[in-house]
Amino acid sequence: MKKKFMILLTAAVMSLGVLAGCSNSATQTQADGNAAESTNPSDSQDDSQNENPDTNTAEADASSAGSGTITVTDARGEVEIPADPQRIVDLSGNSDILSVYGYSVIGTANSDAYDYTVFPSYLEDILKGAKILGFSMQDTMDIEGILELEPDLIIISSVQEKMYEQLKEIAPTVMIELAQINWRDDINAFAEIMGKEDIAAQWLSDYDKKASDKGTEIKAAYGEETTYLAFLASGGQLYVFDAAGIGSVMYEDMGLAKPANMPAQDNISLPVISYEGLAELDPDYIFVVATEADMESLRQSSIYNSMRAVEDGNVVELPSSPYFNMGYSCIGREVFLEEFTDLMEQ
CATH class of the missing domain: 3.40.50.1980 (Nitrogenase molybdenum iron protein domain)
Structure with missing residues (x-):
């Protein structure tokens, strides 16, 4: 330990x-x-995100609307994701934020900081049934475990960027650039990606x-x-x-x-x-x-x-x-x- x-x-x-x-x-x-749970981005990155109101904003893609997908802008650019994802794997350490928006993850890296095999006590009920794939500050996770879950959306932070190419072959992958210490920015960043701004504000x-x-x-x-x-x-x-x-x-x-x-x-x-x-x-x-x-x-x-x-x-x-x-x-x-x-x- x-x-x-x-x-x-x-x-x-x-x-x-x-x-x-x-x-x-x-x-x-x-x-x-x-x-x-943060990724230590540079101040210049934070400023540029604040100046661009479209960054991380979910936008419906007219060409793919019929297939039930949307195009969002994440830390790497545009990515097409399910409009209503049902099998989310979150490696960013923010499965708690996703729960606020009504999502239940099937795989998570929100493990306890002192024992990576269990959930923090305050998240046990919320994450019950999800598979623990690692700890959010690790740069690599259990790829085989992710494959077995058959996700339709994977969420990572820049900590796991080295896995991005592998993960996007499994399912659409969104990379969130987390704030340094302002946890409210992270809540709003996820809200913009998932189109849940009203829920976040409330x-x-x-x-x-x-x-x-x-x-x-x-x-x-x-x-x-x-x-x-x-x-x-x-x-x-x-x-x-x-x-x-x-x-x-x-x-x-x-x-x-x-x-x-x-x-x-x-x-x-x-x-x-x-x-x-x-x-x-x-x-x-x-x-x-x-x-x-x-x-x-x-x-x-x-x-x-x-x-x-x-x-x-x-x-x-x-x-x-x-x-x-x-x-x-x-x-x-x-x-x-x-x-x-x-x-x-x-």
């Missing part, structure tokens, strides 16, 4: 180093964030209300200015969730306050801080994501134990599976919101 996590962290945390801008004597290393509106209401509830109970910090402890390193993962649920969605001098996150990479840098942040509440072994190691740190939040008992300990990449999933974010009050009271 440790080895699998290091594979994820290398793919999901660029070069296993980590970058960050921590001004508090924090160590800066380059880290790739997700997990979950889902995001409903989610934003849930998040705002939960933030109001928590601030009323614990104080408007109370600060929260979420970080991953792994292998002696401390990775801060800021603009990604559960950190972004707290700060961007719920509107909770950050500690002063937080290391900024402006791309897919998770900031890394030293133990001294962690202590300097001095949050009122700490959310720690860690395996049992990493949590035990953290508890041995005198610096950690001397922090005000630790001394006051204001620490929420979360198992790495599923919380490491829960915040990178739209469904996972909903689940985290629903759990938040209970987590604060445990």
Whole structure:
């Protein structure tokens, strides 16, 4: 399991180093964030997509309308796909987004970050019956397994681009250029491909209300200015969730306050801080994501134990599976919101 996590962290945390801008004597290393699930495109690519309203927009192809297909524009150009796909294989790690639009995948790479043979707990019901073909941050998947499923549509991210030529011989293949840390962009990109813009807008509106209401509830109970910090402890390193993962649920969605001098996150990479840098942040509440072994190691740190939040008992300990990449999933974010009050009271 440790080895699998290091594979994820290398793919999901660029070069296993980590970058960050921590001004508090924090160590800066380059880290790739997700997990979950993003592909680290260049800023220029993101800008060009925003400037072109037709990019990734599904358009009916008059010449093929009678055959029940549409022509869409993906990251590689135009591709003809079924207008109403019934047997979708998704390797991009966004089967949860497809479920929002009413699709049930038959094959997926939305496996658990710590055990590629099972689903994350928050997606077990949604993905029940789908075949796990790998993990979304892997560049190759089980080709034989895909063939056996006889898909009528395959969806990949640029992480799996090396498989594109093979996959398109099996079924029409769409490649999505995922955003770096803006999960909303990914929801909208899939909506445009699948022609589900109205559903996406409604889902995001409903989610934003849930998040705002939960933030109001928590601030009323614990104080408007109370600060929260979420970080991953792994292998002696401390990775801060800021603009990604559960950190972004707290700060961007719920509107909770950050500690002063937080290391900024402006791309897919998770900031890394030293133990001294962690202590300097001095949050009122700490959310720690860690395996049992990493949590035990953290508890041995005198610096950690001397922090005000630790001394006051204001620490929420979360198992790495599923919380490491829960915040990178739209469904996972909903689940985290629903759990938040209970987590604060445990």
